[in-house]
Amino acid sequence: MSARAETRLWLLQRTSAAALAVCVAVHLATIIGAVRSGLSAAAILGRTNGSLGWAAFYAAFVLAVSIHAPIGLRGIAAEWLGWRGRAADAVFALIGIALLALGAYAIAAVTR
Amino acid sequence: MSASRWRNRGHPAYWAFLVHRLSGLALALFLPLHFVALARALRGAAALDAFLAWTRSPWVVASEIALVFALAAHLTGGLRLLLVEFVGWKSEGQKALLAVAGGVAAFCAIAFALNVV
Numbered sequence: 001m002s003a004r005a006e007t008r009l010w011l012l013q014r015t016s017a018a019a020l021a022v023c024v025a026v027h028l029a030t031i032i033g034a035v036r037s038g039l040s041a042a043a044i045l046g047r048t049n050g051s052l053g054w055a056a057f058y059a060a061f062v063l064a065v066s067i068h069a070p071i072g073l074r075g076i077a078a079e080w081l082g083w084r085g086r087a088a089d090a091v092f093a094l095i096g097i098a099l100l101a102l103g104a105y106a107i108a109a110v111t112r
Numbered sequence: 113m114s115a116s117r118w119r120n121r122g123h124p125a126y127w128a129f130l131v132h133r134l135s136g137l138a139l140a141l142f143l144p145l146h147f148v149a150l151a152r153a154l155r156g157a158a159a160l161d162a163f164l165a166w167t168r169s170p171w172v173v174a175s176e177i178a179l180v181f182a183l184a185a186h187l188t189g190g191l192r193l194l195l196v197e198f199v200g201w202k203s204e205g206q207k208a209l210l211a212v213a214g215g216v217a218a219f220c221a222i223a224f225a226l227n228v229v
Contacts, residue, residue, distance in 0.1 A: 014197065017190050024187045028220050031180065035228045039167070041160035045153060069140045076137060099143060106150035 001089060009071055016068040023061040048110040055111040062103030070096035124210050132189040135182035142179055173228060181221035188213035 001009075037043065048054045070092040077092070078084040152159045166172065192213050195201045201209070 014194065017194060021187060021191055021194070024183060028180070028184055028187070032220065032223050032227060035224065039164050041153065041157035041164065044160070045157060065143065069136075069143065072136050073140055076133060099147075102144055102147040102151075106147040109151045109153040112154075 009074075012067055013071045016064045016071075019060065019064040020068055023057070023064060026057065027061070045110060049112070051111060055107060058103075058107045058111070062100065062107060066096050066100040066103060069099060124207055128189055128192070128210050128213070131185055132193070135186040135189070138179065138182045139186060176228065177221055177225045180224040181217055184220035185213070185217035188216045 034043065034047075048058075073095065074088065074092040077088055149163055150160075152163050167176070192209050195209070196206075
């Protein structure tokens with residue numbers, strides 16, 4: 001990958017990290033609050049079903065993590081396993097697409 | 113391996129790097145499972161409740177507490193990295209920043225554990 005493309009990935013990693021910082025802070029507060037009264041499908045779906053706000057929040061969250069995680073995994077594979085190159089890049093791009101698809105599926109399930 | 117490489121491993125920033133990397137790896141592996149579990153809601157509330165009942169077993173609860181710690185540690189460690197890279201906050205106060213990052217992560221995991229157990 002060219003130096004310019006690597007720089008672009010680095011910037012994407014940091015930009016998605018900044019977005020994730022907000023999303024994860026909200027998510028942690030939601031998790032800690034939600035388990036207080038005991039987790040149940042009724043409690044989870046009661047909060048998220050039909051909620052445009054939560055759907056938009058989780059859409060941003062899933063998009064940011066689908067960018068952030070594959071770039072991070074790509075770095076670990078290159079540094080710890082020495083696995084780099086076009087094949088590796090293709091696999092991590094596919095991981096990103098799979099995360100995006102699975103995440104969209106999960107959002108649809110809880111917010112429909 | 114040179115002596116200086118080993119010496120660097122005694123620095124708190126090395127341990128912060130390791131925690132950040134391992135927590136990121138754990139979260140990336142957990143994420144697809146999390147999405148698949150939530151998608152059970154498509155089969156109705158009963159299917160999701162059956163899954164939630166399974167998550168009350170002790171080993172799953174212990175794993176959840178570890179994951180909440182990993183998530184909080186990855187957040188605070190990541191914020192520290194953003195500060196170092198974009199605000200240029202380097203040597204001054206790094207150890208204090210690492211201590212705050214670890215403390216906030218531990219607080220989140222303990223708050224979760226106290227609520228879930």
